[in-house]
Amino acid sequence: MDKHAGADQALLSVEDLAVYFPIGGGVFSGRPQMLRAVDGVSLSIKPGESLGLVGESGCGKSTLALSILGLVDATTGRVVLDGKTVGGDTDRRDVARTVQMVFQDPYASLNPRQTVRRTLADPLRLHGVSNAGEVADRVAEMLRQVGLRPDQADLYPHEFSGGQRQRIGIARALILKPKLVICDEPVSALDVSIRAQIINLLLELQAEMGLSYLMISHDLGVVEHMSDRVAVMYLGRIVETGGWREIFEQPRHPYTRALIAAIPDPLTRGLAREKARGEIPSPLNPPPGCTFNPRCPHAIDHCRAAAPMLSAIDDGHLVSCWRADEFATPISA
Amino acid sequence: MSGANMPLLSVEDLHISLTTDAGRFPAVDGVSFTIARGETVGLVGESGCGKSITALSIMGLLRDPLGLAGGKIKLSGQEIQNLPASQLRALRGKRIAMIFQEPMTALNPLKAVGTQIAEMFVLHQGASWREAESKAVDALTQVKVPAPAQRAKDFPHQLSGGMRQRVMIAIALACEPDLLIADEPTTALDVTVQSEIVDLMKELCAARGTAILMISHDLGLVTDTCKRVCVMYAGRIVEQQDSERIFNSPQHPYTQGLVASLPRLGMRARHGRRRLTEIAGVVPGITAYPVGCRFHPRCTRRTEICETVVPELTALAEGSLVRCHHHG
Structure with missing residues (x-):
């Protein structure tokens, strides 16, 4: 397995990714405007590592998640997953075997007309597990791993509580044994x-299966508890x-400080x-200039004139703020 | 009680029932609390615990299949739970106002927001429309909406979620009510916006002497906003405490479980990553509340008595109340 040669080899690497959506435009309305949902994002996740992604609505975190899953095409830049570029003519099934997602709302994200067994068995069959006995065994084993009983496999989602439904959502994400799981606000509903x-x-399963997580949440307490590293997004960057x-x-960064405050x-x-x-x-x-300047309690004229670049302030700690040097004092949280 | 000692709002042994084909169920069961003039009180609990319908009953807005099944609601000593609709309408907006979680559904999509604020002055103060519209612009200024005269002409869909909630606050506080009920006022908003809206609400109410009853599932938000907190579980208040103390010395096993189960920022740096304390089981549904103490199936301290006897509210030092056979 030479592509996993070094332990430092990234499982996921997002390289200067930009995703723009045209808004409006058409026969009579002239050129469309470009919505820069993700605007030059680079990040990486190592095997077994958790990266917390923090940001408010509209910051581009969901678009970023969709492009990692290969569901939205990159405008520029690329997503490399387990050594392969996502998108274009990559087989969707390869992507699905490597990365899966746990959604926020366990009520909306399960098909109400499918039993748990079908929800878990379909992906296995689609990915070539055809032996009925093996399918049944893997479904039963997965249910046990998420804390449900194998005899609950023939129930429908409405027969479970919210917490149990989220366990089913997690089981569905893990049934193909992916390496990376994107958790989009997994507990806020x-x-x-x-x-x-x-x-x-989620933490137990990560340890057992050696999973990597991209943990998207606005709850900083949850992010601190679950992440090894953290990225804070604001307006696509x-x-x-x-x-x-x-x-x-x-x-x-004043925005990170504002989120904590x-x-x-x-x-x-x-x-x-x-x-x-x-x-x-x-x-x-x-x-x-800096896109945070109108809301920033520390903005100066220079912030309105020029956009700062993300630059290293310490080993592995990158900030894009003109005044980052001045905020060296620890926050007294 | 009379004069200065009389609470602004007093809810006494409130019962609300839910009627379904399967029978009548106690959705709220013997809830009592008071709010003094200008005081801030929080009602905290998970979905289905009865906190929102308690608020609706104060507003006289319970509708089928929910109904008042007993108890009294007194505003400045006057019982209001059985007032006729016309008198209730005069009370709502004027003496008690309410803001809701989702301002988009609470505002009329077909009217400019200025008109919706102006309505309050016309209905409750007999102002002319002209006069009312200029007061509406003042009201928008007070809730710190930029360019208020232009925004007054905007329709709700033209405003952001935060701006819409500011408009709701402007409507609610237009007639300087004695009590503002805020039901999850910031749940639909982003965190930085939430913090601004809560600060605004606190500031405006403090300046006017308006009391706040804040309803939320977020213990942190409620303790940050309110002086006193009532914790509800399955239709009953299980604990009442000063906000200052609830995080450090919760008394009811449910509150203790909640406080211990939250991953709070700073915990990992101080104590390392510990496994979070779980509260076992699930929140019971209204139609299947357990007998005795309703928390007993999930409680680590339950004994035989908990399974049969409903614990009384016990008064502790400093005005705290707890409903548990084995509190502390």
């Missing part, structure tokens, strides 16, 4: 008292990335002056 069960399960400790203890928790009470103002601008019409 669940009752608060159920969330810990699912978070613990990564504005800060680093190890979980650097990001949460010594955040350098916005958590309603007694712990963040002293951070009021780090809060962001106003609302996220439309990605159709991003502000000039």
